[in-house]
Amino acid sequence: MADMAPYRICFVCTGNICRSPSAEVIARARIHDAGLAAQVDSTGLDSYHVGDGADERAVWALKRAGYDGSEHVAQQFHEGLFAERDLIVALDRGHFRQLHAMAPDAESAAKIRLLRSFDFDLEDVPEDDRRIDVPDPYYDRSAENSEFVEMIEQIEAAVDGIVDYLDERQGHPA
Template sequence: MSAYRICFVCTGNICRSPSAEVIVRARAQDAGLDVDVDSAGTDSYHVGDGADERAVQALKNAGYDGTRHVARQFDEDWFAGRDLIVAMDRGHARILHALAPDEESAAKIRLLRSFDPDLEDLDHDDRRLDVPDPYYDRSAENHEFTEMIEQIEAAADGLVDFLAERTEHPA
C-alpha cells in the first residue's frame, strides 16, 4: 500500500498551509504513519517564495523547522494524486470545490479545524472552523502567527487520529 497523500491549501502558500504541512508531517512521523504531506496556495502571488519569516519563527518557537518551504499554486490535476485536500478556511474550500473535476475529488476536501476535537461538531459553514490569515499581523509580537500555530496543532492530533484509521503503520 502506498503512502496516504495530503495537501494543505491556503491563499499564497506562505503562512497557514506550509505551517500545517510541517506540523502534521511531524505529528504523523511521530505516530509512525506512512503519509506524504505537501501544501499549496489557491493563488500564484508567492510561487517560488519561502514561507513568511513570521510563520517560520512561530514554527521555530513551537519546535518545528519551516525553513525549507517553497510556495506553489494548487493545480486541479492534483486531486487525482491526493487522498485528502485540507483547506485552511471556508473560502479556500469553496475555491477547491469549484476546481474539483468530479464528486470523488470534491469529497476529498475538508477544513483543517474540522479535525479539532473541540470543534468537530460544528456545521461546516461555521466561521470558527477557519484558520484566520495572520499575514496582515503587523504587531511586534506576531500574536496571530502564534495563534495560527496553536489552532493547527489542536487540529493536527485529530487529523493524525483520522489518518491512523486509514493508513498502514510501517513495520
C-alpha cells in the first residue's frame, strides 16, 4: 500500500518537555519495531518551553529504558493540528478537557483520546478516574527520579495498546 499516507499521531501534555516527548519517543520506537508506519510527534498546551529540549530527567529515564530522547525540541499545540493529525493523545484529563475546548468541531473532538485509555489494564477505567492520568513528574526531586521511571512504565504499557490500535488501521488512506 505504497500510496497510503502514514497515520498521524500527536501526543500532548503541558509544556512538551517530560510526558509527551517521552510518549513520542516510545511510540515511534514501538511502532517501528512492529513494522508499522506512522508520523509521530508531540506538543505542549503552554508556550513557556517552546524551543527547549526535553527535561534532562526525562531523557535520563528514556535512556535507562533503552530510548533516545536527546533530540527533542518542544513545540506548542495549535488548532491547525486537529486537521493535520488522525489521533491526538492527551497525557492527562486536564489536557483532555483543554483539547476538547479547543476542538473546532465534533470531528476534531473525536480524534482526542487519553493515553492510558489504550493501556490494556485500564480499559474499563472511566475517563473521569484519576488512574487514567500519567501524573506530571516535573516536580519530582527524588534522587532516584522515581516519578520519571514510573512515567516511562505507564507510557510503555499504553503505547502497546496504541500499536494494536494502529495495526487495525494500517490501511489508513491519504
